[in-house]
Amino acid sequence: MSGSVIKVVIGPQHPALKEPERFILEIEGEQVVRVTPRIGYVHRGIEKAMENRTYLQNLYLAERICGICSHAHTTCYAQAVENLMNVEAPPRAKYLRTIIAELERIHSHLLWLGIVAHEVGFDTFFMYVWRDREIIMDLLEELSGNRVNYAMNAIGGVRRDINGDKALKILKGLEVIEEEIKKYIPMIQREQTILKRTVGVGYLNSVDAVRYNVVGPMARASGVKRDVRRDDPYAAYDELTFNIVTRNEGDCFSRIMVRVEETLESINIIREALSKLPSGDIRVKVRLAIPPAEAVSRVEAPRGELIHYARSDGSDKPARYKVRAPTLANLTALCNILTGVYLADVPVILAGIDPCFSCMDRMQIIDLEKREKKFWTLEDLRRYAREWYQKH
Amino acid sequence: MLTEEEIITSLKNRFGGKIYNVVIAKDRRVFVEADRSIIREALSYMKNSLGFDHLSTITGLDSGRELELVYHIVRENSLVVSLKTKISKTDPRIDSVSDVYIVAELYEREVYDILGVKFEGHPNLSRLILPEDWPEDLHPLRKDVTLEQITLRIDWSRVEDK
Numbered sequence: 001m002s003g004s005v006i007k008v009v010i011g012p013q014h015p016a017l018k019e020p021e022r023f024i025l026e027i028e029g030e031q032v033v034r035v036t037p038r039i040g041y042v043h044r045g046i047e048k049a050m051e052n053r054t055y056l057q058n059l060y061l062a063e064r065i066c067g068i069c070s071h072a073h074t075t076c077y078a079q080a081v082e083n084l085m086n087v088e089a090p091p092r093a094k095y096l097r098t099i100i101a102e103l104e105r106i107h108s109h110l111l112w113l114g115i116v117a118h119e120v121g122f123d124t125f126f127m128y129v130w131r132d133r134e135i136i137m138d139l140l141e142e143l144s145g146n147r148v149n150y151a152m153n154a155i156g157g158v159r160r161d162i163n164g165d166k167a168l169k170i171l172k173g174l175e176v177i178e179e180e181i182k183k184y185i186p187m188i189q190r191e192q193t194i195l196k197r198t199v200g201v202g203y204l205n206s207v208d209a210v211r212y213n214v215v216g217p218m219a220r221a222s223g224v225k226r227d228v229r230r231d232d233p234y235a236a237y238d239e240l241t242f243n244i245v246t247r248n249e250g251d252c253f254s255r256i257m258v259r260v261e262e263t264l265e266s267i268n269i270i271r272e273a274l275s276k277l278p279s280g281d282i283r284v285k286v287r288l289a290i291p292p293a294e295a296v297s298r299v300e301a302p303r304g305e306l307i308h309y310a311r312s313d314g315s316d317k318p319a320r321y322k323v324r325a326p327t328l329a330n331l332t333a334l335c336n337i338l339t340g341v342y343l344a345d346v347p348v349i350l351a352g353i354d355p356c357f358s359c360m361d362r363m364q365i366i367d368l369e370k371r372e373k374k375f376w377t378l379e380d381l382r383r384y385a386r387e388w389y390q391k392h
Numbered sequence: 393m394l395t396e397e398e399i400i401t402s403l404k405n406r407f408g409g410k411i412y413n414v415v416i417a418k419d420r421r422v423f424v425e426a427d428r429s430i431i432r433e434a435l436s437y438m439k440n441s442l443g444f445d446h447l448s449t450i451t452g453l454d455s456g457r458e459l460e461l462v463y464h465i466v467r468e469n470s471l472v473v474s475l476k477t478k479i480s481k482t483d484p485r486i487d488s489v490s491d492v493y494i495v496a497e498l499y500e501r502e503v504y505d506i507l508g509v510k511f512e513g514h515p516n517l518s519r520l521i522l523p524e525d526w527p528e529d530l531h532p533l534r535k536d537v538t539l540e541q542i543t544l545r546i547d548w549s550r551v552e553d554k
Contacts, residue, residue, distance in 0.1 A: 039521060211494060
């Protein structure tokens with residue numbers, strides 16, 4: 001059969017969405033038989049850059065690792081540096097970090113939900129979700145001054161407080177968004193456009209999810225109850241009550257449901273954090289004289305476990321700073337899931353892990369027998385997928 | 393629930409003097425150094441007998457005279473042991489652990505990319521994040537490689553041609 005294997009190259013260009021990435025899919029008929037990922041298109045050498053900058057400068061660099069979950073990275077970074085120095089952020093700062101983190105999770109999950117709706121050809125829903133996401137973006141801007149890259153974290157605490165007036169605005173916004181999300185849930189569960197494309201698609205069982213060290217909503221959608229917020233608590237999570245949403249189906253549909261239900265949990269976490277917000281300083285003054293030490297810091301970013309490792313040598317710059325973001329952790333499992341699926345299911349499965357490289361704009365199809373090359377755009381692949389589903 | 397101390401005790405009972413420099417930095421954060429000859433065995437033991445089923449990542453670093461690898465493994469998504477080992481800088485080789493943790497396959501490729509460590513027994517030790525035409529002997533995270541050198545070594549004319 002090897003003569004009929006065709007290589008389909010997806011990526012790496014991406015004018016519309018987040019990050020570039022390339023997958024080489026070998027297909028036999030309609031079925032994917034082998035997947036080779038090629039990453040690194042947005043490798044900016046940040047770890048090397050961090051070794052050449054001071055601890056303070058690196059806080060701003062950490063903010064720029066990711067445009068979606070920048071707060072997760074600065075929280076992780078601040079915690080790591082605080083660890084090296086053996087200081088702790090004051091309780092109020094920990095609560096404020098938690099509030100921003102959960103707002104970030106809501107906006108990230110909603111952004112993703114819109115993308116998935118678009119992938120399956122349900123653009124009305126995409127518009128609804130992104131409209132509502134603006135409520136959160138406005139809140140983040142109100143609280144931090146920025147829609148993205150909020151720069152809320154400082155080493156030793158946070159930069160801005162949330163006073164009574166702002167707290168009221170948050171509660172008001174949450175009320176609206178909660179009502180909207182509660183409307184979405186039955187819509188998602190009943191809408192054939194979504195169900196036909198996601199139920200049973202991209203299956204990953206719980207044993208494999210553990211074996212492939214899968215993280216975040218992807219693991220929880222396969223029934224693996226893991227969440228750094230509960231298991232390895234940081235910020236104020238050990239003082240707040242929340243459910244860890246899991247589902248057992250392990251398909252794209254359960255990945256949607258887990259994330260949607262998580263946004264409702266996030267809303268409640270923010271409400272509880274606001275009601276319990278301790279008084280006191282939002283920041284401890286630190287002298288950035290850091291002794292030789294090492295630290296591991298973990299955060300539950302919207303996409304799953306984020307881990308930073310720092311080593312100091314007594315100078316004002318880190319000897320080594322290592323970042324591992326959740327998408328890389330899920331890449332091995334993703335390639336495994338893609339093996340054996342239909343080509344038409346690839347876009348929705350790729351989107352299903354909420355990759356931080358979500359888009360594949362150009363496809364190159366190489367027919368090994370004829371040595372022909374064809375170029376497809378991501379739109380072509382989407383159209384192909386939608387038409388395929390109309391026929392089958 | 394195994395405590396940090398119990399884990400250290402089991403490791404020491406099993407591997408004796410090849411486990412050293414133990415630091416319990418804080419709750420759920422343990423740093424241990426191990427001889428490079430036992431790394432694969434130690435990780436396999438910790439995964440199969442002590443419940444460390446999750447490899448978060450592998451950090452590679454240049455500590456001056458040597459290279460160091462740090463395997464961050466997690467038990468019950470909570471307790472993180474960072475198992476460290478030193479390897480020679482002139483001939484950096486170590487056993488691959490991709491048969492113990494499947495995800496190590498990617499993380500080892502990253503370390504190979506940035507520091508030039510050869511993981512023996514790795515099924516496909518190829519570039520992961522650097523471009524294919526990156527100079528073979530330029531390992532960007534080595535301390536003797538400066539940002540200026542990296543800029544000089546990259547063939548910009550080829551980039552501009554494209």
